[in-house]
Amino acid sequence: MAVVGVHAGRVAPAAEEVLHGARLVIGGKRHLESLAPPGVARVSLTRDLTPALDALAAEAAPACVLASGDPGFFGIVRVLSERFGRERLDVHPAPTSVAVVFARLGLPWDDALVVSAHARGPEAALHAAMRYPKVGILTDRTAPPAWFAERLVGYPRQMAVGERLGEPDERVVTGPPDRIARLEAADPNVVVVWDDEASGSGRARIWPPRTAPEGWALPESAFEHRAGMITKPEVRALVLARLGPGTGDLCWDVGTGSGSVAVECARLGAAAIGVDRDSHAIELARRNAAAHDVPVRFVEGAAPGVLDALPDPDAVFVGGGGGDLLDILERCCERARRAIVVSLAIVERVGPVLERLEASGFESDAVMISGGRLRELPGGHRIAAENPVFVVSGRRRASSAPAGDVVEIGAERAAGSKRDKTEGEP
Numbered sequence: 001m002a003v004v005g006v007h008a009g010r011v012a013p014a015a016e017e018v019l020h021g022a023r024l025v026i027g028g029k030r031h032l033e034s035l036a037p038p039g040v041a042r043v044s045l046t047r048d049l050t051p052a053l054d055a056l057a058a059e060a061a062p063a064c065v066l067a068s069g070d071p072g073f074f075g076i077v078r079v080l081s082e083r084f085g086r087e088r089l090d091v092h093p094a095p096t097s098v099a100v101v102f103a104r105l106g107l108p109w110d111d112a113l114v115v116s117a118h119a120r121g122p123e124a125a126l127h128a129a130m131r132y133p134k135v136g137i138l139t140d141r142t143a144p145p146a147w148f149a150e151r152l153v154g155y156p157r158q159m160a161v162g163e164r165l166g167e168p169d170e171r172v173v174t175g176p177p178d179r180i181a182r183l184e185a186a187d188p189n190v191v192v193v194w195d196d197e198a199s200g201s202g203r204a205r206i207w208p209p210r211t212a213p214e215g216w217a218l219p220e221s222a223f224e225h226r227a228g229m230i231t232k233p234e235v236r237a238l239v240l241a242r243l244g245p246g247t248g249d250l251c252w253d254v255g256t257g258s259g260s261v262a263v264e265c266a267r268l269g270a271a272a273i274g275v276d277r278d279s280h281a282i283e284l285a286r287r288n289a290a291a292h293d294v295p296v297r298f299v300e301g302a303a304p305g306v307l308d309a310l311p312d313p314d315a316v317f318v319g320g321g322g323g324d325l326l327d328i329l330e331r332c333c334e335r336a337r338r339a340i341v342v343s344l345a346i347v348e349r350v351g352p353v354l355e356r357l358e359a360s361g362f363e364s365d366a367v368m369i370s371g372g373r374l375r376e377l378p379g380g381h382r383i384a385a386e387n388p389v390f391v392v393s394g395r396r397r398a399s400s401a402p403a404g405d406v407v408e409i410g411a412e413r414a415a416g417s418k419r420d421k422t423e424g425e426p
Contacts, residue, residue, distance in 0.1 A: 229258065
């Protein structure tokens with residue numbers, strides 16, 4: 001079973017023999033029209049792969065599957081190997097569209113993160129572009145380049161759109177997000193998002209990097225803060241465990257203060273937005289993000305109103321909230337896809353927060369964290385008690401999840417998905 005990559009309307013010379021020796025050719029409509037030998041059986045690839053897979057299973061004679069670019073890169077090789085076994089596949093790759101667009105731009109891509117927004121919710125790809133300095137995105141008609149650009153306005157990013165790469169009418173358009181937001185891109189296309197200040201210089205780095213930093217729940221001394229106004233590291237450790245931030249996530253830190261939670265989320269790979277009504281806190285948080293060399297967006301304004309203009313988060317941390325806590329929590333419950341975590345100093349607030357989370361479709365629990373710090377005394381040490389803090393967390397029940405697909409980074413869906421694709425098809 002040959003799987004042949006197509007680029008610039010052609011297959012590689014070494015693959016021509018297997019294509020012309022096939023009795024069944026499967027591919028997208030445009031590939032079949034231009035490349036399938038005359039007289040052979042043809043089956044079109046669509047979003048529903050079942051007819052094509054069934055035709056392959058029933059065919060005893062040599063068969064060939066045509067796929068754009070490298071069929072093993074976010075492509076059909078995964079599904080074919082899981083259905084028929086990798087030992088039956090004879091794969092002939094062509095250049096992937098991601099490699100081609102980086103080449104057109106003259107940019108190295110050994111340090112780029114490549115994500116797919118095809119046939120799945122595009123939010124994780126967007127969040128990756130917010131967080132990482134160089135990202136390639138395989139797009140979808142439901143989330144074209146302009147969709148990403150509109151949501152990246154205000155971020156220090158440049159964008160490029162590679163349209164119909166390898167075809168006679170190929171075009172590569174570059175510019176800031178506000179320009180790309182007005183672009184009506186031709187299909188198929190691929191997007192590159194990068195930060196000129198943070199990418200393309202120095203020696204190539206190992207990629208992918210560590211899946212997690214060397215440490216988290218950093219000590220208070222790792223952050224600039226005012227008079228102890230910072231989420232304590234022991235509390236932060238549980239908060240991070242409940243939020244579960246990672247690549248492809250967007251986390252809100254509401255009442256960010258020093259920005260310690262937002263910074264730690266970014267260190268773990270998530271895009272992060274910190275919100276605070278205090279302009280001095282915003283300045284402080286920005287300095288902390290810069291000190292830890294992570295990109296975090298900080299927004300000055302009072303919640304819950306300021307939250308309306310932000311993109312929907314995967315997870316939310318609320319540090320306090322004052323008299324508006326329940327209103328803030330209600331807004332967060334409407335928007336958060338996965339988890340909400342609230343830290344409280346007043347025990348009477350725990351019950352109402354739990355009730356609001358449960359009523360909004362979250363499985364919730366509460367933990368009191370109470371500890372002590374070792375302090376030196378002449379001739380020894382003492383234990384200095386810390387004020388207890390209540391951490392209330394909620395995880396959205398599947399039945400109450402907002403509409404949208406689960407998004408995966410760096411991997412295709414499981415075998416048999418009706419929406420797997422050959423790269424750039426259809």
